[in-house]
Amino acid sequence: MFNSLKRKFKKLYIFLVLIIVFVGVVSTLNAERLRISIDGMISNSYKSINSTNGMINAINNQNRAILIYLQDNKEEALDIFHSNDDEFYKWLYIEKSNITEDGEEELVDKVNIEYIQFSKLFSSLQDYSNGQNHDELVNFYQEKISPQVLVVIENLKTLSKLNENSMYSNKDLIKARIEESIYFIFSISLIGAIVGAAISIVLTNRFFKPINLLVDSIKDPVLFLDKDNKIKFINDDGKKLLGIENINYENKNFLDVLNLPEVYNFIKDPIKNEGVNKIIELSFNNKRYYFNLTISVFKGKDNEVEGVVLILKDITNLKELEVVKKNFVGTISHELKTPLTSIMMGIGLINNKSIGKLNDKQQNIVDTIEEDVQNLNDLVSNLLKISEIQANKDNFNIKSNDINKIMEEVLLNFEHQAKEKHISLELNLNEKLPFIMIDKEKIKWVLNNLISNAIRYTDSGMVKLDGNFDEEKIYISVTDTGRGIPKEYLKKVFERFVRVEGFEIPEESTGLGLAIAKEIVEIHGGKIWCESKVGVGSKFIFTIPLYLNKL
Incomplete structure (x- = not known):
């Protein structure tokens, strides 16, 4: 059934993708046609106007260079004049290769001729400067060169005006083509959307019917909630078990429909609780049920939560x-x-x-x-x-206790046993260790077990008990210089009746101590683990939260 649904969704997906591709291709081709049209109408004219402005700037700079020359700064003037001569011809050649309008080529040739005449006049000025006085040179500039500069600039402005007029004259035509392109793309997109939506509705109704049947066939409650914890869907068996068959639940907040605060607290932080199994006890119709809560998260943009699926797996029989x-x-x-x-x-x-x-x-x-x-x-x-x-894990005798005092009391009980094996006992306390909420006797049992194991498996050296903390939890560790534990057994040693192969196990070992210690620590909300190296020693660490949640 799942493979069949998968194939059908794949076909639907491919069909919608083909519609999108078709619309995209048609729109792209139309946009490219419009781009080419605009390039022909505007880009070439703009290129000519830009070239004309470049030539005007160049000849103005050359005119300024001549004035500098007349001030007897000849070397600087010649550098400016010749560099702008190159600049002028660069823009002139660009303009020559971009002739698009009637009369434009003739104007470009005229500019070229007039510019050559201007360059010759400057050469003549340089020749006169060897024998003429300064006033005569100034008169030559004013009577010959300056009018020629104006002639060249005037021709360039005429050339620029020709291209500007061409741009404005094509404005309405370009606007019409853009509107035509917009209407065409909109029409194609609308047709594609209508066809895709129609087929999607038909096929989705057909394909999702088996999914609805599948969800409704699940005997455990299944709930779909949005990001605001509003209920969107509950399967039939879920409504029956939760007693809301005749209640309109859609788009209502979870707590407004179901008075289940423990479940609500679980779904309030879906990112944190995704993949977590939480067992809760609920009562419906004077009967006690046990459920294993699991959630799956739907994420949208930037990994933001869009909704969650909550499944309440009935484990009453297993419990x-x-x-x-x-x-x-x-x-x-x-x-x-x-x-x-x-x-x-x-x-x-x-x-x-x-x-x-x-x-x-x-x-x-x-x-x-x-x-x-x-x-x-x-x-x-x-x-x-x-x-x-x-x-009795829900009824631990949780009270505020001084962990330093507990550690001192426990270690004191092993002095005689350690002395018999010539092992030194060390206690490393942190005076700033805060009081913590624990069952004193249960934690003492854990410490007794870890220290007795450390002494039992250590032939010489020391056993050290440490206490430390950070912002969230207290760390307690028991370190020894014993035989150590192979890497592959570091997790298994906390399982019941596990024995490390290849090591002689004392007969008094039952294989249950570490399993019990692990259960006690985890009921307190902490974790326990082992770090060890064969032949060097072992270190067992467990944590207790500083802010213990209500058990």
Whole structure:
């Protein structure tokens, strides 16, 4: 079904693209035709006017150079005159190659002849300057050269006027062609839009019908909301479950239709929560439901949110199974606790020789039984701990606590154990560490587990407990100089019953301690991870937010 829809949408998309391409090609060809027309009517005339202005500027500069020459600055004057001579002929040749109007070529030839005459007169002035006095040179300039400059400039102005008149005379024709082009492009675009819209409406209604059926077939609530959290669509099963079958919800704010503040808080920040799974408990029709909330975000320009799709996946059955599993683990653990206690008491009586003396072989057997029973007892205790945490994670005893004091108390309990292994204990506290909202006993359990593991797997060196913080969270770390953990196990060690291959694991290890620590830290809103290098040591770090959200 999805492949079929995909093919149909592809065909629709290709058809619309072809219409757009057709309109674009026709419009482009028409615009190019108009451009060529304008070039022929205006651009050439403007080019001639620009060339004429260039020649006028050049000859004016040469006239100024002659005046400088008369002031006896001959070297400077000659430089100016000859550089502008080159400039004049540059513009003259451009104009010669751009003849478009009747009579223009004759005018260009006349300008050329008059300019040559002007250049000859300046040469004559230079010859006279060797034998004539200054007054005679000035008279020569005023009587011969200055009138010739005016003749050349007058001819150039006539040439410019000829092209200006041509531009103005073509103005109405250009305007008519532009209007014709605009109407043509608008007509083609309108036809393309009407045809495309008509076909799109027909095909979209046909194609989207299966999608509507698909969405309505989903048994979990599906909601479409715009960027202002106004509801645009809810599938049929969603309306039925949420009890809004007979309510007009469209374009109304989420909270005005559904009094679900926890869900609303989740969708208020869609960018942050996209891809996040949030499990919530809701009650409808006197029945308790559990939903896994997920959202998908539609983005527009500049990655701005245009809308979201909210899916409430019903996981009530899974949640009920989870409760059954927890109850089963708790019940079994409690049932095992009683016989294990009896066995431990019996072993204690045997070791106290209250029922007779044992030989060496019997004593070894009893010692082995005692170790195994102790390991089993630790395992049961950890299973009970997990069951307790999962059952009461919404009811942690969260209070403000001095984390420095807690760290000092915990480390003090391990002095004897560290001394026996010749390991030094270090405590690095930050006096500015703020009080934090935590369950004191649960965090002490995490610290006890991390420090006992560090001592257990360290043969020599030190174990260090650090505390620090930034603007958002507190960082607590336990560093050792033990055997280290291979890179591929740095995440797996926090899973239940995981053991690192290739390492001798102490018999007292149950493989649950780090899993429990991870669960406690995450319930507090923090994270826990490990940094390690084989043969160098390990560092376990966990964080606690400074502003703990309500659990």
